[in-house]
């Protein structure tokens with residue numbers, strides 16, 4: 001009889017990248033049939049552990065076994081052949097290839113050949129529908145929304161019917177209904193015996209879905225807790241190493257003069273025009289189910305998307321229309337939603353990615369003073385608890401959450417009067433999120449105005465003075481500060497409005 005533990009077991013696993021000790025003696029046992037959450041701050045080693053399981057990285061020491069058998073083959077394909085399927089953090093799709101091609105991308109040799117074309121189509125359709133609803137299989141993947149592309153990556157893992165399914169922040173880009181469908185699917189797969197490793201920075205998701213939770217802190221596994229003993233406060237204390245975080249709920253306060261004005265902004269030909277005023281020192285939240293217009297609206301405010309109506313920046317000397325090019329001159333900064341493609345310069349260093357739009361601050365007599373940008377970067381690195389090896393290293397060496405912090409620092413460093421943030425804390429750990437809220441509260445207290453689109457309802461409740469909820473490309477409800485709650489926002493998502501909303 002085999003006395004070896006079943007499932008995927010990591011024992012004493014360590015991994016270094018240069019001077020960075022990403023994992024130190026990491027232990028984890030992933031049992032068949034369980035949904036096991038891996039929790040930890042940005043840079044605590046979660047993705048490194050996942051990449052070791054998924055065959056991307058080779059550990060420096062320690063053992064990995066699957067159903068008692070040492071896992072020695074080290075490549076994503078070899079891991080896949082053993083039944084370990086990983087959905088990595090970044091949404092990776094081939095934009096010019098069809099949805100169908102993308103679902104089967106990387107499925108090689110016999111596995112795929114065994115299936116006829118018709119069967120491939122029907123399996124892909126079935127799995128995709130269960131997560132994302134109907135998506136046409138012949139559409140180029142590049143035409144899908146971010147949420148749909150994320151669902152595509154998950155479908156790619158599911159069609160392989162893995163023994164071990166690893167979801168590294170796979171819900172971060174999913175819309176609410178797809179996320180709910182994924183959870184149903186995860187429960188079904190777990191009931192059939194699939195071992196699922198789940199990573200998310202959203203504590204509501206962690207509380208809802210986990211059978212067990214393992215916490216990583218600074219590369220070490222510090223605790224594993226059963227569902228019956230789960231307490232969010234305890235998990236946060238384990239993650240951060242200290243107990244108690246002050247709640248950061250926004251206090252009501254007076255706003256100043258109007259600084260940005262949208263007039264008759266129309267997001268679709270048949271939708272109602274939107275008039276919008278942003279006042280100095282205000283934090284306005286934008287919410288809605290994916291695809292209901294909030295993303296288009298923040299892009300209109302930033303001048304990066306055009307359409308009917310106008311958006312102007314009000315200055316003492318008059319009004320100036322926002323365009324894609326004049327944001328800097330008008331002190332309007334926009335942080336796009338997608339790190340890859342839209343904002344990161346992957347071949348550049350961490351510091352260059354930070355300093356790019358503000359290099360003028362580091363010029364001394366026509367020369368670039370690198371010590372000046374280093375000083376400016378260090379200040380932000382401290383205030384945002386950035387975890388990195390050295391600032392001259394490539395931005396790609398940072399964990400996903402830390403990349404997001406560098407981008408936020410980049411735009412804060414421009415000293416904007418208006419900061420437009422498109423889902424800025426996606427992938428950012430809960431401790432740092434609260435630090436970011438504190439920074440935004442402080443800066444808005446000094447007169448900066450913020451518009452923040454967030455897919456995380458709790459974030460808007462903590463941060464905003466008021467929240468606009470979008471439905472069908474229009475503002476469905478405007479929820480004032482005294483009415484802000486998870487319930488009031490979610491109710492508006494689904495078309496319910498109380499008397500007080502206008």
Ligand SMILES: Nc1ncnc2c1ncn2[C@@H]1O[C@H](COP(=O)(O)OP(=O)(O)OP(=O)(O)O)[C@@H](O)[C@H]1O
Pocket residue numbers: 017018020021022040041042043044045046047048049089387388389396397398399400401402427429
């Ligand atoms: N290829 C690499 N080269 C250099 N350093 C790396 C590399 N990959 C990861 N690291 C470093 O290892 C540490 C752990 O990173 P990892 O991506 O595992 O964190 P994480 O817990 O997944 O974070 P997040 O929640 O932000 O995704 C970080 O300090 C990171 O900068």
